Amino acid sequence: MADLELQNKKRKHDENGESLKKSKKDKKDKKDKKDKKEKKEKKDKEEKKEKKEKKDKKEKKEKKEKKESNFVAAPIKEAVQTSQADIDQFLKDNEVTIEDANNTNIQPAINFDSLKNFSIDSRILKNLSKFDKPSPIQACSWPYLLQGKDIVGVAETGSGKTLGFGVPAVQHVVNSGSKKLQVLVVSPTRELATQIFDNLKELTDAVGLHCVCVYGGVPKEQQRKDVLKSQCVVATPGRLVDLINEGSVNLENVNYLVLDEADRMLEKGFEEDIKQIIKSVSEKNRQTLMFTATWPKEVRELANGFMKSPIRVSIGNRDELTANKRIKQIVEVIDPYDKEKRLLQLLQQYQSKNKDERILIFALYKKEASRIERTLKYKGFDVAALHGDLNQIQRQQALESFKKGDCDIMLATDVAARGLDIPDVKVVINLTFPLTIEDYVHRIGRTGRAGKTGIAYTLFTDHEKHLAGALGNVLRGADQPVPEELMKFGSHTKKKEHSAYGAFFKNVDMNKKAKKITFD
Numbered sequence: 001m002a003d004l005e006l007q008n009k010k011r012k013h014d015e016n017g018e019s020l021k022k023s024k025k026d027k028k029d030k031k032d033k034k035d036k037k038e039k040k041e042k043k044d045k046e047e048k049k050e051k052k053e054k055k056d057k058k059e060k061k062e063k064k065e066k067k068e069s070n071f072v073a074a075p076i077k078e079a080v081q082t083s084q085a086d087i088d089q090f091l092k093d094n095e096v097t098i099e100d101a102n103n104t105n106i107q108p109a110i111n112f113d114s115l116k117n118f119s120i121d122s123r124i125l126k127n128l129s130k131f132d133k134p135s136p137i138q139a140c141s142w143p144y145l146l147q148g149k150d151i152v153g154v155a156e157t158g159s160g161k162t163l164g165f166g167v168p169a170v171q172h173v174v175n176s177g178s179k180k181l182q183v184l185v186v187s188p189t190r191e192l193a194t195q196i197f198d199n200l201k202e203l204t205d206a207v208g209l210h211c212v213c214v215y216g217g218v219p220k221e222q223q224r225k226d227v228l229k230s231q232c233v234v235a236t237p238g239r240l241v242d243l244i245n246e247g248s249v250n251l252e253n254v255n256y257l258v259l260d261e262a263d264r265m266l267e268k269g270f271e272e273d274i275k276q277i278i279k280s281v282s283e284k285n286r287q288t289l290m291f292t293a294t295w296p297k298e299v300r301e302l303a304n305g306f307m308k309s310p311i312r313v314s315i316g317n318r319d320e321l322t323a324n325k326r327i328k329q330i331v332e333v334i335d336p337y338d339k340e341k342r343l344l345q346l347l348q349q350y351q352s353k354n355k356d357e358r359i360l361i362f363a364l365y366k367k368e369a370s371r372i373e374r375t376l377k378y379k380g381f382d383v384a385a386l387h388g389d390l391n392q393i394q395r396q397q398a399l400e401s402f403k404k405g406d407c408d409i410m411l412a413t414d415v416a417a418r419g420l421d422i423p424d425v426k427v428v429i430n431l432t433f434p435l436t437i438e439d440y441v442h443r444i445g446r447t448g449r450a451g452k453t454g455i456a457y458t459l460f461t462d463h464e465k466h467l468a469g470a471l472g473n474v475l476r477g478a479d480q481p482v483p484e485e486l487m488k489f490g491s492h493t494k495k496k497e498h499s500a501y502g503a504f505f506k507n508v509d510m511n512k513k514a515k516k517i518t519f520d
């Protein structure tokens, strides 16, 4: 009995153990299952959250990109209709030629009113109200530029080309709604870059945007900082390439590129820098503009090389090199050794007339400029000098004192030949003729600006007789007298083999440093 009992007990014990084990196992299975379920739910929740975050991030990015999409052509509302008769009269009076392969034929904006329909920001229009009406180059270029077209704008010196590209540039940024760097204006000299910057800054300040000027001869630090918050940059090529190479400037969002004094920018001395700058700007959405007063044939096909079916707007007969007709051009053929004496006589003659009228003298090389500066100062003339032997501070001070009228005589090399806008320059004296006839047209264009008249006096010697024919053509083209002595040198115009221009797109030996023609 006892054994049996014992066996029963043991069996029961075993059975209890079994069921205990089983219930423990069940419990554990249950718990495992629950844990697993919870884990899965947690994982699903995390995945869902992650998916939502990804989706939100993607939407946010798309929204941001959509907002910062590239320039969308300003919607043209029904423009204030200017009668065709008025338009035709305007085109005829200003000898306007518009070459447009696609015949878009957008009506010129011959008054500021019609600009309102191009959705121009009212603050920009307010800034323009200091003028009566758009200048011809502005009237013809703005409508095309506001439609995102590439343009080559050719118009006489002093005709408002800066705002011609500047107004649509700032409107372009306003339209984009983006604070990224989008506008790049490249100019050949520091003084001209500064002047363009001053013009653009008035507009960017008016609409709460930022503009920066990048040029050599001054420390880089401030320029590096300012670029980061700017939407527009005005630059000379050398310093800009420096900042690109060191990674301080990124042009990937630039979609509005302007070459001011474009024919000069395509010359040999600038080609490597310009090539690198163009390479840094993506071609996809790029709107490219070129503006100048002189547009030699050698440059035209080059320019097309990186523009998209550009519209060419010319004011006046720009096929032949023509000077501003409001400038009285006097050419005197003289012995080179008599130039300084003659210069002193001219200064006596013109300075006595009207103290407020500025006289701008051009020498060719900086050594000559330094020598003449010393001579004039020794003779008691108060002269401001602008040439490459001076540091940037001295150059800025000289230009400022001339603009303000502290000095009414400036002596400069061709660094001042292009673009500088000094309203009261009444007389330009070419003490030494420039290297090219184009530079002659730009030099004398420092006077007779914005509709005013001016006088250009040129001392011509047999050293530059190879340019006598071209000079004679410019004089005749502007209805100016051609001196007998000048014609004695012959009227041929040596076909200018612009090795400078030709080199631009050829595989230039990038190792061979281009000969920079610098006067500054």
Ligand SMILES: Nc1ncnc2c1ncn2[C@@H]1O[C@H](COP(=O)(O)OP(=O)(O)OP(=O)(O)O)[C@@H](O)[C@H]1O
Pocket: 131, 132, 133, 134, 135, 138, 155, 156, 157, 158, 159, 160, 161, 162, 163, 292, 293, 418, 419, 420, 421, 423, 445, 446, 449, 450
């Ligand atoms: N619509 C306008 N009406 C009158 N004056 C204007 C107008 N637009 C610009 N100006 C003035 O004309 C002058 C010359 O302008 P700007 O310097 O832009 O000429 P430009 O054509 O670039 O000359 P350049 O070929 O010598 O560079 C400036 O003083 C400028 O303020």
